[in-house]
Amino acid sequence: MNMTAIDPNTIKELEEKIEKRIEEKILKKMEKMMQSIQISILKENFLTRDEFIKAMEKIDERFNAMQKQMDDRFNAMQKQMDDRFNAMQKQMDDRFNAMQRQIDKRFERVNERFDQLIIGNTNIAEGIAYSIIKREFKIRGYDLKPKMRHHFTDPENYVFPDTTDVEIDIFQVNPNFLAEATYKLLDIEKIRTFIRKIQFIEKMYKEPFKRFFICLHIDESIENTVNLLFKEYNIELIMPEYED
Numbered sequence: 001m002n003m004t005a006i007d008p009n010t011i012k013e014l015e016e017k018i019e020k021r022i023e024e025k026i027l028k029k030m031e032k033m034m035q036s037i038q039i040s041i042l043k044e045n046f047l048t049r050d051e052f053i054k055a056m057e058k059i060d061e062r063f064n065a066m067q068k069q070m071d072d073r074f075n076a077m078q079k080q081m082d083d084r085f086n087a088m089q090k091q092m093d094d095r096f097n098a099m100q101r102q103i104d105k106r107f108e109r110v111n112e113r114f115d116q117l118i119i120g121n122t123n124i125a126e127g128i129a130y131s132i133i134k135r136e137f138k139i140r141g142y143d144l145k146p147k148m149r150h151h152f153t154d155p156e157n158y159v160f161p162d163t164t165d166v167e168i169d170i171f172q173v174n175p176n177f178l179a180e181a182t183y184k185l186l187d188i189e190k191i192r193t194f195i196r197k198i199q200f201i202e203k204m205y206k207e208p209f210k211r212f213f214i215c216l217h218i219d220e221s222i223e224n225t226v227n228l229l230f231k232e233y234n235i236e237l238i239m240p241e242y243e244d
Contacts, residue, residue: 133170133181133214136238147171152204159196166197170212177210179238184217191229198233211235 134145150171159166170179178201180194191213198211213235218226230237 132240136240158200176207179212179214181214185215186219188222188225195233212238214238
């Protein structure tokens with residue numbers, strides 16, 4: 001039997017085709033394997049839509065919690081600052097009020113000294129004031145010569161807490177009357193002091209005294225209170241007429 005010889009080139013082509021088919025199969029298997037691996041990795045490392053939404057919600061919750069914590073800290077810090085500012089403001093107000101009271105007292109002392117000059121601190125002023133006072137009492141039926149700037153000793157400090165000396169501007173016995181005189185009445189405390197003087201004198205003499213308060217001007221801010229005290233303690237107000 002004669003066998004036809006196979007062309008070596010043909011054999012080579014067949015081998016190449018077979019190798020190529022084997023390579024293609026191998027590549028397809030590898031691709032499938034890689035796809036499977038990639039899907040597994042994706043499932044393992046990446047989130048589904050629902051899982052992503054849940055993750056975002058958790059992030060929002062953490063952010064809101066952090067924001068609330070920051071707000072709470074800020075509000076606490078703001079409250080501390082407000083408390084410190086209010087405390088500082090109160091301290092400043094207290095100091096200012098204390099300073100204002102000191103200034104008021106100094107002005108009050110100046111007014112008192114000025115009053116003393118107006119009524120009885122010098123011979124000329126005392127003469128003028130005495131004439132006015134005598135005239136006002138004469139109008140009211142008292143043609144007398146009252147004593148001015150009469151002093152008493154108050155050992156129990158009933159009138160003043162820091163001195164035992166009590167000065168009565170105008171004093172008269174039989175008939176009994178006493179008076180306080182000032183140029184301008186600016187402070188209600190002067191009336192309260194005069195009331196203590198009245199109580200002190202009446203206790204000393206064990207007799208009632210007629211009460212007079214003489215001044216040329218009463219500050220409007222205390223006028224109503226002054227009138228109530230005058231009515232309560234039966235004090236007659238004398239305001240002599242004068243020319244500015």
